[in-house]
Amino acid sequence: MKSGHTKHKKHKKTHSSKKINLIAFLIILPIAIAAIIIQSRPRVYIKKYKDSRYQLFVRNRPYIIKGVCYNPVPIGGNHEYDVFSDPEKPWISDGKLMKEMGINTVRFYQVSDNTEGVKEVIRDLYRLYGIRSILGDWLCFWEYPCPRYGDEDFQEQVRQRVLSRVNLYKDEEGVLFWVLGNENNYSFSGQVNPWTSTEIEEESEPAKQIYLRAKTYYSFVNQLAREIKEIDPEHPVALGNGELLWLDVANEVCPDIDLVACIIYRGKSFGNLFQSLKRNFDRPLVLTEFGADSYNAYKKEEDQDMQTYFLELQWQQIQKNLYGNKEGEGNCLGGTIFEWTDEWWKHNEYLQDTWSIHDTDAGWSNGSYYFDIRAKNNMNMNEEWFGIVGLSEELEDGINKRIPRKSYYALSEFLKNPKKKLKTKLQKPK
């Protein structure tokens, strides 16, 4: 009896133990599967939901890009300045200011050949401040005499450079994604950096020539994206584009592009940007260049209110079109404001004497920035005044002292509490 009882107990225990094992197995299995799936996911990836809504994940956590374009040319410097080789390490104090503002991403248009310097900047920004880096490449757009995208030798030259850089930096934890090109599509019309090929020359109709340029360029970029993914499956690849122009052609030939990185200067509203992209080239969008200058060319005075007004409205629309915001399109991943600091060299880039002068002449016209469009000849865009942080000639820690503008503080509030700020009624600048 005892033994029978014991046997029964033992049997019961065994049965119970099996049951526990089964439950444990059933609990652990999905966790294990999830862990395997999570482990197998790239470090940075984009998830697509229904209705073409997208969300960016970094290390399996949602990530909204709250960024700035970063090219901190000091007063007196010009486009040859290389932040990655700057012994004063401006990114140390800039990164601190950025973090305080709520910035989590910087965009570099192009990295230099100083490999160790590039790694140091990416690492410092990430380790000290948690700021990740978007790494871009011009794809030799400014090559003299022109970028010959229809030429195989030229393509190979670009390809080697891009892939070698991807190889160099793909394992850096701070890298967010790659951007191929910037506003290279403006060359399709033949007005900027015109390039051609035999096939294009044989076509007499200008509209078809443009189509052929677009197809040639986008096909090449797609090939690059495919090869990047072969050596670096951990990061998405973006197509850099000026506005949404010719993305309908990209839609035909760019299956390997993960996202679009757009330059948009439309004033206070992005208009139909998000809907239009969904319609023409269904990819998530990062606004990698947008913003407003802080100089009123009509009143001929600094106007920080004007810049703040535009930037807040622009960020509101980015916020509205992020995944999870039902009233928007859900295809925006964030943006990088143009830009962190003013660049004093830009207006007269070939006159060295002017690189130390904060030029108040406007370089181009854009009616969407309407507060100062009545400036002489409608020239209202002051290229040297786009920073959300101004520069002083006074040095601090070896670099030009940073003077955050109103937009810095306003956006800081917004980025930290976007939903609350969305309800705020903005005051128009006087």
Add this chain to the structure above:
Amino acid sequence: MKTKIAIFIAALMFFAPFSFAEEAAMTENDTFVVYLDKGARENHYIPSGHMGDYGDIKMNDQSLDNPHSGSSCIQFVYSAKASQGNSWAGVYWLFPANNWGAKKGGFDLTGMTKLTFWARGQKGGEVIQKFGVGGVGIDKDVPYPDSTVVESQPIELTDAWKQYTINLAGEDLSYINGGFFWTTSADLNPEGATFYLDDIQFEADPEIKPEEKKSQAMPFYVYSDRGAISNHFIPSGWMPATGSRDIKYNQSHKENPYLGDTCIQLSYYDNSGTRWAGIYWQHPANNWGIQDAGFDLSAAKKLTFWARGDKGAERIEEFKVGGIMGESSDSDSTSIGPVMLNKEWTQYTIDLAGKDMSYIIGGFAWATNVDVNPEGVTFYLDEIKYE
């Protein structure tokens, strides 16, 4: 303490008469008169702001020629001679006279919901491009701009008195210095126009509701013929600022139009050195997104137009609809181009399928440049319409 109370009472007595008087004018009456008869005590504002070709306007504000009511009406004779070279003219009722926003003179007309006036043409068929309220200094750098602007569509007058209404319900009328205005043009009245106005007044009509923007019926013309009342949008957005030196525009070209009596002739030559130029057709004129005035063209499936080059092979970089971005922005934009024009009339289509045409200020535009037209270019447009 007593001193403070005394000062307070004194201050109240000092300011009270002014504020009470203003209140009485604004809210206790259900009308606010602009013009009843010459010299009427109820009149407000002065028709002093003569605009455009002011030399083309003759005004008689005590015309005895068949007034609608009372003893007099206002007669305007517009000669369309383009005395100042503008080919348009108009008159603003301002207060005080000639105040374009530099002085504080506007009235708070909150509570008024419409402006009514009576008008007739001497012959009938005279076209007034627009009547309106407000708008003084609204996009200008002046200390006292009006709080709103409301405009009518073009109106073709009859030879009998007829009452017209401008709906002001829902508008911010807290500061109106431009109490009333009209403008018209030589294109709309090539032979000039004589017309009469009477009994112009604001009214507080509780029944009137804010005007809902409705989708425009198709076809919706940008240009059919010179001065056609069916035309919409004004070719006012000459780009860039130097555009007037580089572009010649004639919307009354009579030689070989595609349809009707006239077509548009455009010539571009890079006189300014700016290297490019173009024109936007806007609503209203010069609206770069400052005024909330877009048409709802949701019913449009396409925009078509006819074009030809003077010699053939002229290259226009872009024909476009929408795309104006300002305080109020177009809801979408799309374009075709570059287009190589033929010497013969050819129809072009801008496909609007899938486009959001619910709010359009920039109805049509073109642009080209010197690089593709080093010798300049002359071309023609006709029958520009949404369908």
